[in-house]
Amino acid sequence: MAARHEEIADALRRAIDxxxxxxxxLLPPETELAARYGVSRGTVRQAVATLTAEGLIGSxxxxxxxxxxxxxxxxxxxxxxxxxxxxxxxxxxxGRVMAQEWRTVTAEDRARxxxxxxxxxxxxxxxxxxxxxxxLLERTVYADWISTAVEHIEADCPSVTQRLxxxxxxxLAYGEHVIDAVAAxxxxxxxxxxxxxxxxxxxxxxxxxxxxxxVEWSDDRYRPDAVRFSVHTSIGNNxxxxxxxxx
Amino acid sequence: MAARHEEIADALRRAIDxxxxxxxxLLPPETELAARYGVSRGTVRQAVATLTAEGLIGSxxxxxxxxxxxxxxxxxxxxxxxxxxxxxxxxxxxGRVMAQEWRTVTAEDRARxxxxxxxxxxxxxxxxxxxxxxxLLERTVYADWISTAVEHIEADCPSVTQRLxxxxxxxLAYGEHVIDAVAAxxxxxxxxxxxxxxxxxxxxxxxxxxxxxxVEWSDDRYRPDAVRFSVHTSIGNNxxxxxxxxx
DNA sequence: GAGTGGTCTAGACCACAAG
DNA sequence: TTGTGGTCTAGACCACTCA
Numbered sequence: 001m002a003a004r005h006e007e008i009a010d011a012l013r014r015a016i017d018x019x020x021x022x023x024x025x026l027l028p029p030e031t032e033l034a035a036r037y038g039v040s041r042g043t044v045r046q047a048v049a050t051l052t053a054e055g056l057i058g059s060x061x062x063x064x065x066x067x068x069x070x071x072x073x074x075x076x077x078x079x080x081x082x083x084x085x086x087x088x089x090x091x092x093x094x095g096r097v098m099a100q101e102w103r104t105v106t107a108e109d110r111a112r113x114x115x116x117x118x119x120x121x122x123x124x125x126x127x128x129x130x131x132x133x134x135x136l137l138e139r140t141v142y143a144d145w146i147s148t149a150v151e152h153i154e155a156d157c158p159s160v161t162q163r164l165x166x167x168x169x170x171x172l173a174y175g176e177h178v179i180d181a182v183a184a185x186x187x188x189x190x191x192x193x194x195x196x197x198x199x200x201x202x203x204x205x206x207x208x209x210x211x212x213x214x215v216e217w218s219d220d221r222y223r224p225d226a227v228r229f230s231v232h233t234s235i236g237n238n239x240x241x242x243x244x245x246x247x
Numbered sequence: 248m249a250a251r252h253e254e255i256a257d258a259l260r261r262a263i264d265x266x267x268x269x270x271x272x273l274l275p276p277e278t279e280l281a282a283r284y285g286v287s288r289g290t291v292r293q294a295v296a297t298l299t300a301e302g303l304i305g306s307x308x309x310x311x312x313x314x315x316x317x318x319x320x321x322x323x324x325x326x327x328x329x330x331x332x333x334x335x336x337x338x339x340x341x342g343r344v345m346a347q348e349w350r351t352v353t354a355e356d357r358a359r360x361x362x363x364x365x366x367x368x369x370x371x372x373x374x375x376x377x378x379x380x381x382x383l384l385e386r387t388v389y390a391d392w393i394s395t396a397v398e399h400i401e402a403d404c405p406s407v408t409q410r411l412x413x414x415x416x417x418x419l420a421y422g423e424h425v426i427d428a429v430a431a432x433x434x435x436x437x438x439x440x441x442x443x444x445x446x447x448x449x450x451x452x453x454x455x456x457x458x459x460x461x462v463e464w465s466d467d468r469y470r471p472d473a474v475r476f477s478v479h480t481s482i483g484n485n486x487x488x489x490x491x492x493x494x
Numbered sequence: 495g496a497g498t499g500g501t502c503t504a505g506a507c508c509a510c511a512a513g
Numbered sequence: 514t515t516g517t518g519g520t521c522t523a524g525a526c527c528a529c530t531c532a
Contacts, residue, residue, distance in 0.1 A: 066459040251501080
């Protein structure tokens with residue numbers, strides 16, 4: 001059973017989607033929402049805090065909350081799993097391992113995955129598609145303690161994340177993503193079916209367990225004509241940060 | 248005077264920076280922090296919620312909070328202002344208007360800025376640099392009601408955001424950013440001093456006031472060898488969303 | 495000055511983690 | 514079983530917005 005504040009957040013989200021509250025209009029006061037849903041003010045505040053974090057509404061002391069955006073239901077994508085995201089969009093995800101190899105950790109692998117020198121880790125090159133079209137090339141390094149489980153997954157498994165959850169109970173909980181652009185290498189171009197040196201959207205990410213233990217790090221290259229990223233920011237929120245390239 | 252929960256969040260942030268709590272270690276329980284700072288549990292929860300949103304710590308019911316990352320003090324960049332961000336990084340920001348022109352709104356301008364057909368708006372092409380090197384080319388469209396104020400800002404003003412705040416009291420509070428990659432056009436290449444067709448990191452954004460009123464929308468192209476973006480995600484947080492290009 | 499969101503308290507009960 | 518975070522309440526006071 002969902003928490004009461006989540007039910008209220010859902011109800012408000014649906015109301016915004018339904019355009020009961022249009023973009024630019026004002027939300028009812030907290031006290032009125034509290035009365036309407038039969039909860040305390042604190043519970044209402046928890047619900048609207050969720051919508052604020054999602055970028056749906058804005059908040060300022062002394063003034064009523066304002067609706068900033070609508071139609072967001074679709075883009076609550078699960079960023080952790082390409083396959084889950086594709087399904088939510090009504091698309092079919094495919095995946096295929098193009099190369100797989102054990103190597104001794106580099107300095108970069110060690111730093112990102114918090115491993116000891118000399119550890120052997122699994123490198124995987126995986127091509128992923130949407131409705132048959134190649135859209136993403138992943139170069140992933142898995143930590144040693146999960147590598148053997150990854151190694152035995154079949155090459156065309158559509159959702160590695162789901163597979164690891166089913167097989168080992170592993171949950172990917174946190175991620176740090178660094179986004180930039182690169183020119184397609186000869187290999188990138190061949191696999192993604194684009195011209196060499198054409199622009200690709202690159203996301204380098206580290207994913208960790210709920211305990212904060214790094215599981216994998218990956219260099220993901222997307223065809224920018226197929227996939228984009230969207231981020232909300234607000235005056236009190238710093239999920240997105242600009243950084244110089246030398247950091 | 249800052250709120251008590253902000254002071255506590257600051258103290259915890261500094262403790263993490265100072266490595267009193269190292270990455271991977273556990274934070275003290277809420278009750279202990281409440282006693283230490285002489286506040287109620289609710290106030291402590293508000294403080295740690297801030298750090299969670301920033302990606303510094305992770306939270307799961309039943310287990311102690313875990314420290315996910317450190318050394319974040321530098322990257323609390325103000326995304327709203329290129330100049331403020333540069334100053335925080337210890338760099339000097341420059342800016343120069345390369346072209347400026349009034350045009351009648353297109354369908355896209357109207358949708359993004361919520362304007363009536365036939366409205367005249369100001370288009371500005373601005374080149375921005377970091378320590379003398381060109382790094383960003385902005386193509387910005389300003390809503391009619393702010394355009395005249397923008398028009399009279401001098402061409403080499405380093406911070407338009409600060410200028411608008413000083414002159415008109417305008418605060419840019421919310422933003423929606425869509426990130427992808429494009430090949431440099433001939434014009435882009437010339438101004439950013441890169442080869443034609445080299446990859447650029449593109450951010451298309453709409454910025455609104457605290458009241459949710461759109462102020463400007465912009466196509467920003469960054470040299471990916473100079474600037475990157477970083478985003479935190481967690482299992483209960485969706486500031487970053489993947490989207491297909493056709494939406 | 496009335497309305498509204500922001501802060502804070504003190505306490506209760508529940509759900510989950512881990513030994 | 515115990516510790517810990519998650520949820521929720523009822524009420525108080527303050528800071529800000531807006532008419």
